[in-house]
Structure formats: structure tokens, C-alpha cells
Amino acid sequence: MKANVSRRTFVMSSGATLMAALMSACGGGQSGDAATPSDAAKQAGIDYMALVNKTHALPEGWEDAVEIVHFKNTEDWDVDVEAKAYDAYLALKEDLEADDVYVDLDSAYRSVAAQQEIVDDFTKKYGVEYVKQYVAVPGYSEHHTGLALDLFLIIDGKGVYENEDMVLYPELWSKIHAKLADHGFILRYLPQQKIETGYSYEPWHIRYLDDVEVASKIMEEGITLERYLDELDPMIADAEVDYASSKLYTEADIDSALEVVLAEFTSWTGCTLKRISYAGDDACTAEEIAWMNELREANTPDAEEFDQTLVFTSDFHSPSEKEAEGTAWEPDADYNNWTWHLGRVGADGGWQLMTWGY
Numbered sequence: 001m002k003a004n005v006s007r008r009t010f011v012m013s014s015g016a017t018l019m020a021a022l023m024s025a026c027g028g029g030q031s032g033d034a035a036t037p038s039d040a041a042k043q044a045g046i047d048y049m050a051l052v053n054k055t056h057a058l059p060e061g062w063e064d065a066v067e068i069v070h071f072k073n074t075e076d077w078d079v080d081v082e083a084k085a086y087d088a089y090l091a092l093k094e095d096l097e098a099d100d101v102y103v104d105l106d107s108a109y110r111s112v113a114a115q116q117e118i119v120d121d122f123t124k125k126y127g128v129e130y131v132k133q134y135v136a137v138p139g140y141s142e143h144h145t146g147l148a149l150d151l152f153l154i155i156d157g158k159g160v161y162e163n164e165d166m167v168l169y170p171e172l173w174s175k176i177h178a179k180l181a182d183h184g185f186i187l188r189y190l191p192q193q194k195i196e197t198g199y200s201y202e203p204w205h206i207r208y209l210d211d212v213e214v215a216s217k218i219m220e221e222g223i224t225l226e227r228y229l230d231e232l233d234p235m236i237a238d239a240e241v242d243y244a245s246s247k248l249y250t251e252a253d254i255d256s257a258l259e260v261v262l263a264e265f266t267s268w269t270g271c272t273l274k275r276i277s278y279a280g281d282d283a284c285t286a287e288e289i290a291w292m293n294e295l296r297e298a299n300t301p302d303a304e305e306f307d308q309t310l311v312f313t314s315d316f317h318s319p320s321e322k323e324a325e326g327t328a329w330e331p332d333a334d335y336n337n338w339t340w341h342l343g344r345v346g347a348d349g350g351w352q353l354m355t356w357g358y
């Protein structure tokens, strides 16, 4: 693997930082060498509106067609980025500097091969389960497009680029986000939209669309690219998600539990989710923990005891008469206040869905 960035090398060796980097949509990557494009593929060009997410792979032939430029940022890190996106980024940067907001580019293009190297490397070091949980599947990261850019902030001449530090400047990010559309960019991972994008909020991850009009519409409406392109799973497309407020859990904690619940729900053919809500800190009682541990004990008696629980309530609609045939669902009915119960061992333990129902 090409060690292109001193910070990346540091990230690779620091457990906590590593975890934080890999758990985000942007983590797990060093930029690889740009592919040498064939003339034909190059001429065909790329679709700047292409959707790449956890369920939509990088379109075939992309790496031959995409034109990548290479530069060194202010920290002397090597950065690769798609050519038009780079020009647009430079214009955005200049526009921001007029308002005394300073940004730089952390990472943009990463080849599928580079991501595969990371998977292989981490599988050796940490095992298959770890990789499955934290490292993006090669071919399914928006960074493969070269159109996804991770910004970092420069404050008083000093780079601020760790995720946990960058989130401390919401006013700066609002100023940045307000100018994105003028340059053909959108904010890609919105707050409380994991259900649609598959990722928690990342103020630094922006996406180039090469279309100011479309970018403006998306930013004005505050919608995800998935919704704009009408690519949402119909089972969850109309669902309202309520994160409520929590002193126990961060939005990312709730997101990771939501992901586990949705993985189960979307296997229930014909059901459509109407609402899902965090049931609140009051639902995380000693009795709930004891109950989760009873269920855990029945399945995996040797596993570590849960010390945290999380409950969601939800409303959904059951399958039509035809689709419900042979299932336990009452057909075409509303199921309201259906609950979902999860447990985990410590903050890094990973949520386990233990039971659901009334």
C-alpha cells in the first residue's frame, strides 16, 4: 500500500482514531494511483449524477473513464480528485476565503484496488468480522468516483481534520454548506438521514454533481441524493425517523442501532415502515438490561453480559392479502407501536437485536 500521507500512517497505527475513521463513510482509505484511461472510455466520460452507496456499486468502466488530477494540499499530503470536481472545489475554496472561511481537501478519489488492499491488510490484522463491520466494501464507496470530497478546516492557520474536532465548528460548516450548490456540490450525508444514505452525518463529505441547478434544488429542499434520484427502498422510503433526545447515546449510536433494525425489517417482504422512534432514555432500565441478558443467555451463554440497551417503537403496514399469504401477518393492516429491543456490551460492542413485537 502506498503510504501517501503521514497522517494516514498515524491513523493506521492508532486504535481509537482508526476506529473513528473507519466507522465513518470516509474512513479506511488511502488514495491509490490513478488508472491509465483508454481513449474510448475517456471519451465516453462519466455520469456525474451516478449513485454509489452501500447498495449501488461503482458503475462498470468508471475507473477507465474518470480523469483524475493529483495535487499536494497545504499539509503536503497527496490528494487525487476528479478533474472537473477539482476545478469546482478551487472555485468554492476561493468563494469561502472571501468570507474568511478556510478549507482544504483531505481525501477524495480512492481506487477500488486501494480499498481492496485495505480490506486484505485489515483482515490479516483484525479478522473478517472486524472488516465486515468497519471497512467499506470495495466498489461501494462514493470515494471511488473521485466526485466525493472530504474537506478539512483551517482555523488560525492550523489544520483541523480529525472528525471529532471538525464537528465542533457547526457555524463554519453552515457557511460552507450554504455555498456548495453554487459550485455544483451537495452535502451528501445529512443529519438524521442514515435510513436513506446508510451513513451518519458527515459535514465534511461533499459530492460534486456538475449541475448547479440540480445541486441547488437538492440543497434547498434538504434532501438526500438517494431521494432526489428516487432510489430509496420502497419499504422504508416514507418512514419518519424520530431520534428524540438522549443523554445516553449519540446520534451515531442510535444510527448504528437503527441500521441493525432496518436490516431485519427490510427482510419482511411486503411490509412498509411508517415511523420509527428512539423510545427514549427512560426505556433503558435495569429490567430491560436484565431481560436482554436473559435472551442473550439463552442463545449464547458464554458471551459477555450486555450493559447497555436501546429500544425503538415503530408503526408499519403489513403486506397486501396476496403477499401476506402463507405468512403470520394480518394482511393490509397497520401495526402500531411495535417495539424493537437491542443490547450491547460497552460503547464499542455493536448492537444486537434481541427481540421485537408487542
Ligand SMILES: [Zn+2]
Pocket: 025, 026, 027, 143, 148, 149, 150, 205
Ligand atoms: Zn468522505
